[in-house]
Amino acid sequence: MKKIWYILPVILILVVLALILLFSKSSDKFGKNHPIPEGLEYSLPLDSLSTPEVDTLDFSSWLVLWNDIQGGIYKYDFYYSPLPAGEIFLKCFEATENIPLSVKEIQERSKVQIDSTASFSQLVNKQQFSIYEGDWEDYYAARIEVWFRDAATNQERKLVEKIYRVEGWMR
Numbered sequence: 001m002k003k004i005w006y007i008l009p010v011i012l013i014l015v016v017l018a019l020i021l022l023f024s025k026s027s028d029k030f031g032k033n034h035p036i037p038e039g040l041e042y043s044l045p046l047d048s049l050s051t052p053e054v055d056t057l058d059f060s061s062w063l064v065l066w067n068d069i070q071g072g073i074y075k076y077d078f079y080y081s082p083l084p085a086g087e088i089f090l091k092c093f094e095a096t097e098n099i100p101l102s103v104k105e106i107q108e109r110s111k112v113q114i115d116s117t118a119s120f121s122q123l124v125n126k127q128q129f130s131i132y133e134g135d136w137e138d139y140y141a142a143r144i145e146v147w148f149r150d151a152a153t154n155q156e157r158k159l160v161e162k163i164y165r166v167e168g169w170m171r
Contacts, residue, residue: 030135031138079120080160085114088111099133106130133168138168139165
C-alpha cells in the first residue's frame with residue numbers, strides 16, 4: 001500500500017508535464033506572416049446558428065462556409081447549376097501568396113459524391129474539413145475553390161471560388 005503513495009505523485013507530475021507540453025505548442029505564425037491586405041474583399045464564415053440572407057444569394061452558384069466546433073474546422077454548403085454525376089471537392093490557398101493549404105486533407109475530407117442534377121440545387125450540405133495552417137484567432141485570407149470531377153470522363157474543372165477570412169486548427 002505504501003508503494004501507491006510513491007507512485008501517485010509521479011503520475012500526477014507526468015500528467016501535469018504532458019498537459020503543459022500539449023498546451024504550450026509553439027505557434028506556426030502562418031496568419032501573422034500573411035496579414036490580410038487592406039482593401040481585400042472577403043467573407044466571414046457563418047456561425048452554425050445563423051442563416052444567410054436570401055437576398056444576398058447569387059443563384060448561379062452559392063458557396064457558404066460555416067465555422068464548426070473549433071477554429072480552423074469548417075463546414076461548407078454548395079449550390080450549383082445542373083451537373084453530371086461526379087464528385088465535388090475543395091482546394092484552398094492563402095489568398096495573397098497563393099500558398100496551397102492542407103492539400104490532401106482538404107481534398108479528401110471535403111469530397112462529396114453527387115448524382116446528375118437537372119436544375120440549380122444544393123449539392124453539398126455541411127461537409128466538414130479543416131485548415132491546419134495557422135492558429136486559433138490568427139486570421140488570414142484564403143481562397144476557397146470548389147472543384148468538380150466528372151464521373152464519366154474523370155476530368156476536373158473549377159466551378160467557383162470565394163475568399164474567406166480563416167484561421168488554422170491548432171492540432
